[in-house]
Structure formats: C-alpha cells, structure tokens
Amino acid sequence: MRRAALCLIAVIAAVFALVAVPGSGVGEQLVSWISHQPPQDAARGSSTAARPDGGPLAPAGAPLRVAIGAMITPERTVHWYEGLFDYVARAEGRPLRIVQRRTYEEVNGLLLRGEVDLAWICTGAAWQIADRLAPFVAVVPRVRGETVYYSYLVVHAGSDIRDLDDLAGRTVALVDSLSLTGRRVAWDLLERAGRDPDRFLGRWYYTHGHDYSIRAVARGLADAAFVDSLVYEDLLVRDADEVRGLEVAARYGPFPIPPIVLAPSVDRETREHLVRVLTGLHEDPAAEKLLHELGVERFERADPRQYRQ
Template sequence: MNRALHISVLFALLAAAAACREPLPQVTLADTETPPSSSAEKRLLRIAIAPMESAERSSRHYAEIFEAVGERMGMKVQFLHRQTYGDILALVQHGVADAALVCSGPFVRAEHEFGAKIIAVPLRAGTTSYHALLIVSAAGPIRRLDELRGRSFAVSDPLSTSGLLYPADLLRGSGESIGSYFSRVIYTRSHDKSIRAVADRVVDAASVSDIVFDRMVQQEPAIASKLRVILRSPPYGPPPLIVHPHADPALTARLQQALLHLHEDAQGRAQLAKIGLERFSPAEAVNYDAVRRLDRGAWGDQKR
C-alpha cells in the first residue's frame, strides 16, 4: 500500500482493470513537491481538486471558494491538479496535499487503503447526495441500456462512482462487464469531457455525475438539446473534502470551520451559488454504504 507506482497509466491497462478486476492504477509522486519546511511556506493551504471536471473548469469553479476559505484562515491557497483520481489520492496519502475534494468513489478507496476522513460535504439543492446519469445522443435512436450492446462508451476515471462503478454494477447483474459489453471504451479523465464526447457523437454513451451535467447545462443551455438521459442512479453520498487520518488536527479543524461557516455572509453565499452550492455540511449524516457496495463489487477487498 505504501509503494508508489506510475502516474501515467496506459488507457489499455485502465480498461483491463475495469473489465477484469485487475489491481487499481497506481501513481508516483516523482513530480510532486516536498512538503514545505520554512515558516513562510507553512502558511500555504494545499488543496487538491480531483478531475471530476477538466482542470480549467475545476479551477474556475472552486478557486474563489477555497481562496475565501484561505483568507478566513489567514493562509495562501495552493491548488494541486492531477490527471486521475488515483493521483489525487496519492497526494493526500503522502502528505503533499492538506486536503482534497474528491468523488465518492475515490473517497471510499482512500478510506479502505489509508483511512481517509471526511471533514465536509457540499449541500446542493437542499440535499447532500447526487446521481449518476447514463446519457446518449438525443439525435440517435437509443433509449435503453440493452440497446447499447456493441456500442462505444466513455469513462471518466476507473475510480469514479458515476463514471464507472455504477454502469459496471448495472452490467454485472447480467454477467457482463464494461469491457465485454461495449465494443470500444475511451477514458476521458473528466465528466465534462465525457458529456462533450456524447454530445459531439464521438461515443454513443457515457455515465456521468449529475452535478457536472446540471452545471454544464446551466452554463451551456444548447448542450441539453444534444443529450438524452436514459437512466438515473439511486442517490450516492456527495463528493467530499477529505484529509489523511494523521493530518495536522489543528489545521484540519480550522479548515473545517472555515468551510462550515462560509455561507454565513453574503460574499460566501454568492461564491457558493456560482457553482450551484448552498453551503458545506458536516459528513456525519451522509451515508456512503451504497458506494462502498459498488466499490467491493468492482475491486473486492484488494488494495493498490
């Protein structure tokens, strides 16, 4: 579990892992920074953002929120981006990031592998949950999952709940896998790219987060007319902000309090509203058992 592996995982290996339950892709920290040592550098709050959306969109959506949090804490924020969820988890595991905003699937993996803890979850439209959406082109005839056999499919990341774990679970019940059911699988590395791949008819279908889908439709209304939602998953625990179990407890507590109180002034509410959030909440009442079941179905009890 403590050995670091490759940061650049071939797409073919990812496809094989998704279909055949081979070990999860590993990462190396060769290109990451050594944790800062000087007193000035220690004032940095290092936040990793998982690629649920492309780096450009993630930076645009979350920069204001975490910079506001940093101001409340008297700290300068450094954003860390990587290409895969596994890479982001490695930053937390090895102390390169103080906290990371991740999807529910990566959290469950991190919880299993090194005991990651949630410090806050986003509240959206009055709920701390989200759904996976199975989408196809609105210009085509497909309206059911069984019509997708032999078609092409886009996956955002092999650790993604909505991008892979949910559709894999749908197929597992009939003895199929992502690799056996679809004729071609591509890895896009973010939900917005999967959505665009379907809208542009690069692939026939994808399973994506409704958080990213709703945000894209709000920002680009024309894209909605190009897409058809044919399945909606049960609710899953939302993308949480996680920390290592041995992270600095004082820093973790300050970060948590800054997030939980961000909505209490007009500026904070406006920053949250820009990305469709109402506030951050404690994670005690959030249930990730459904995601844990999907994770076990895909990977069993194996660790990377």
C-alpha cells in the same frame, strides 16, 4: 479530389478505431485535443486576488494546498472553484495553492502522503481510501436540498439508447477507473446482470473528466457516456452549449455526494478550523455568493459511514 476525400475518411476512421480501444491513451489524447485543452498536471500558485468582500489580503503563510479530483477539465476546475478555496485560504491567513492531477488515483495518493491539506474527490475515490484515512474527516455540499447525486446515462437527443440493455456493441465514454458515476455504476449493474462489460460494450475509453465525456457524445466520439449528475446540471446553467442536443436517457442512484476530505497529516486544530470555516460559509454574505455560484447551499460535516464500502 475524390481520392483525397477517401483518404481523409480512412484516416478519420482509423483514428476513431484507436480512440475506442478500451483504456486507450489515444482516446484520452483525442478528447483532450478536441476540447483544446491538452492533458496536463496543473498546479496553481498563491492567489493574489482581492478578498471577495474587498478586504485586505491575509498575511502570507504556508500555502493551503487544495487538490480537486479530475471531475472536470483543469481550466474549468480552476474557474469554478478557485474563488471558493481562495476565500477558505484567506480565512486561514494563508495563500492558496490548487493542485491538479489527471487521475483520481493520483489525487488519493496526494491525500495519503500528506502532500495536500484537503481534496474534493469523487465518492468512488473516497470509498477506496476512507479506511486508510485515520481519522476520516470530511464535509459535503448540500445541493438542491440534498447531499446525494446520481449517475446520468447521457446520449444524443432522439437516440435509441434508453438503458444499459441498449449499450450492447456501442461505444461508451467513461471518466476514470475510480469514478462512481462515471464508470463503477455501469460496471456493477452490468456485472450483476451477468454481463462482462468488456464483451457487452462495443468499445470504451476514459476521458478523465465528466465534461470531456459529455463532449465526446456531443461530438460523435461516443454513443453514450455515464456522468456525474451535478456536472451535467451545472453545465445546463453555466454552459448550455456543452449539452445542447443531448439528453439524459437514464438515471441511477442516489449515492452519497462527493466529499471534501481533510488529510490526516493536517494537525487536529487546523483540521477542525477548516471544518468550521467550510460549514460556516453560508453565514457570510460574501462567501454565500460564492456558494450560490457553485449551486451549493451550504457545507455540512460528512457522516464517515457513508464513505466506507
């Protein structure tokens, strides 16, 4: 029995070592396995649900193709956002198709190639492609009176990690190579301090979801994680068990909030109609309820200058 226990401990230690290799795909697989949600590209077909206000289904047309960056797990993405975009699609008289990809780079590619009509993407991802989107048309959510968000350094409650300086030699969960709050903030601050992140940190890996990163800390797969403040605050309200036993050690920002970007391939009339629909949702009682469930007060037209580096 003792030998079996020692073997099990050795196996767990070996797997953990693999998990924490910088950029390791093993890390992504294990975090996904622990969450019971295997890595996948997911696409949702036309919605058949009734309208939020109980009205008749809109006539079918070409699907409104909506991509949502992998800021949270695929299942949680659909659960949180499908109702909102279904409402927008019906206002267009079209069925809804939600398209998901594992990385921010892949979602950016969908926008650039015109394979989706709009995409809700991370600010870091928007900064990467804004100059290649002509015109750059986007709307942004107003949340708790602001159109900004922050990067949270999340740790176990009682951890001795209080700031970047305390991450020397530690294992850190990051979200995506293009994630502003889930990677870039940490990298930029460390490099400005004259530190090479790859040498300063003990180990790091990508989880491809802010909630995955939070879960990695909660389950002991990382000492800390850099995550989107909006996701963390939403989990506090929607799924408090996910953040139980965790705390925010430090906050960095503010930064321009993640935008919903319209693809340049969409014709001008449709693009402007989509902007009007999104920015007018708060005036419709049924749609306002959907916004409230997301913690969004309203959508506003974005200032393109905020999303160009």
